[in-house]
Amino acid sequence: FVATVLPAIAQETLPSWSDGAAKTRILDFVKATTTEGGEGFVAPQDRIAVFDNDGTLWPEQPYYVQLGFILDRVKTLAPQHPEWKTKEPFKSILAGDLKGIARGGEKGIVDLVMSTHAGMTSDQFAKIVTDWFATAKHPKTGKPFDEMGYLPMRELLDYLRDNGFKTYIVSGGGVEFMRPITEKAYGIPPEQVVGSTILTEYAIVGDVPVLRRLPKIDFVDDGPGKPSGINKFIGRKPIFVAGNSDGDAEMLRWVTAAKGPGFAMIVHHTDAEREYAYDRESAFGKLDRALNEAERRNWLVVDMKADWKTIYASEH
Amino acid sequence: FVATVLPAIAQETLPSWSDGAAKTRILDFVKATTTEGGEGFVAPQDRIAVFDNDGTLWPEQPYYVQLGFILDRVKTLAPQHPEWKTKEPFKSILAGDLKGIARGGEKGIVDLVMSTHAGMTSDQFAKIVTDWFATAKHPKTGKPFDEMGYLPMRELLDYLRDNGFKTYIVSGGGVEFMRPITEKAYGIPPEQVVGSTILTEYAIVGDVPVLRRLPKIDFVDDGPGKPSGINKFIGRKPIFVAGNSDGDAEMLRWVTAAKGPGFAMIVHHTDAEREYAYDRESAFGKLDRALNEAERRNWLVVDMKADWKTIYASEH
Ligand SMILES: [Ca+2]
Numbered sequence A, B: 001f002v003a004t005v006l007p008a009i010a011q012e013t014l015p016s017w018s019d020g021a022a023k024t025r026i027l028d029f030v031k032a033t034t035t036e037g038g039e040g041f042v043a044p045q046d047r048i049a050v051f052d053n054d055g056t057l058w059p060e061q062p063y064y065v066q067l068g069f070i071l072d073r074v075k076t077l078a079p080q081h082p083e084w085k086t087k088e089p090f091k092s093i094l095a096g097d098l099k100g101i102a103r104g105g106e107k108g109i110v111d112l113v114m115s116t117h118a119g120m121t122s123d124q125f126a127k128i129v130t131d132w133f134a135t136a137k138h139p140k141t142g143k144p145f146d147e148m149g150y151l152p153m154r155e156l157l158d159y160l161r162d163n164g165f166k167t168y169i170v171s172g173g174g175v176e177f178m179r180p181i182t183e184k185a186y187g188i189p190p191e192q193v194v195g196s197t198i199l200t201e202y203a204i205v206g207d208v209p210v211l212r213r214l215p216k217i218d219f220v221d222d223g224p225g226k227p228s229g230i231n232k233f234i235g236r237k238p239i240f241v242a243g244n245s246d247g248d249a250e251m252l253r254w255v256t257a258a259k260g261p262g263f264a265m266i267v268h269h270t271d272a273e274r275e276y277a278y279d280r281e282s283a284f285g286k287l288d289r290a291l292n293e294a295e296r297r298n299w300l301v302v303d304m305k306a307d308w309k310t311i312y313a314s315e316h
């Protein structure tokens, strides 16, 4: 009871964060925005915080979680698609040749998404995703994905929520791929997940209304799409934003250019031993342009190796 | 203090609703979904309630509020567009000939929306809308629009929220037209407004990042678009849905066809004296197919004249 009512007294704030400049900047910002009468005070309803997902809240190496889902899905569906044996990028996947997927280029990736994410109803897709998350494991750690969230980021989400912030995911990933897992992984409900979408069509099937997932991209929530996605889905400008790659650069700049308080942070993957180390050259989560911008615009760059005492909750 | 803590004891529930079958059905549904251990209990996070706006929460006669905005906007912008003097549907609007707008057909309406809703940034548009609502009045009552919400519906929204429901608007209207007014009019924050959208584009203007509103429809949140819009923006199936026209039929059917509790209601405009009386033949808010469906599927049809003691708060 005491821990619930008096979190600040009963528990250390952001315990998995090393004491240092990164943690201090976060604490200072939250203190300023929540101190009534202070210069930086922000009314609770305007305390919107948005988080990129892959590489910011959980790993995106050795490949995106959603790509792992696609690979498994292709294997599951292969018996119904004998033509995949000779057709790229399916052929490479079935042969276990991940590098071969790249040869299919962007069209290959779109083919993969459409073959695995469309053609069923929204309810059916939600079940497919939920069933997959129930057994899928991260290829390096062997842990289920609801345990792959970074503990320091989960603490940050909780800390912001304890201080009246409404927390959202704003990810390039498919919104209907993320929604079944975000509550369990991050405490973020489905309606606070913004992501890429495919078109759906209302239809009556045997007197039952359903939403059919069509093989057509509706919206790509990445790069310049992220500010548009926030504007469309949330309709308020956030005051706190976290990302980890060039795909977040526009969102970070848009938030911090607004009048009034705006805090931007980048998770920099610097820990090859405990997680992964990559930035300017990475195939997934390339961080180049945004790293230059961070310096110029004074965005907080979190050094995962130095700033995080713990990566995953299961390390305890 | 007592009124806040003990609303059920201190105040009558839904005071502007006449005692009768409509009110009883609503109270029974809320009681069933909030009674822990009961058969119809719904966990608080799944208590999603969605409301159409025009004709459900406020009037849509003698024409949609957003059309009133468009008419005023055309008059304001006319000096910059001398060509409108001879070009329909602008010519008719400038001549005060509302019937002439219809002659432009669907293309005319799209031209009107694009001429008045695109070409500026999202921030600029929000200011244009906010400024308009600050002075605009309903053509019949002469009241500002934040006083035009139906009091019985506002009581219903508050009652649902007091019982742990999260309330959303799901309207065919433009989402960025509604968001500046919904908090004041209905207690619904911008992020809980789902509506039609136009495309926006991230751009840097003089080193400032902005979202430009492009003259291109992105999504039409009407008819079969409403279930798609709910799925896209909210990502959960509501258990309570209110509408007033054929444009709500798919949404009502989709919600009530789902497994588990689902309550659908239609506001039937039956009060020519205090508001308007219209249904199967109306140009705005035609209620024909959905009225037939209501009978077949046991949706609650609210008889505005009989079921509402008061229409507007200002009548008190
Ligand atoms: Ca990322």
Ligand SMILES: [Ca+2]
Pocket: B052, B053, B054, B055, B056, B060, B243, B244, B245, B247, B285
């Ligand atoms: Ca309506």
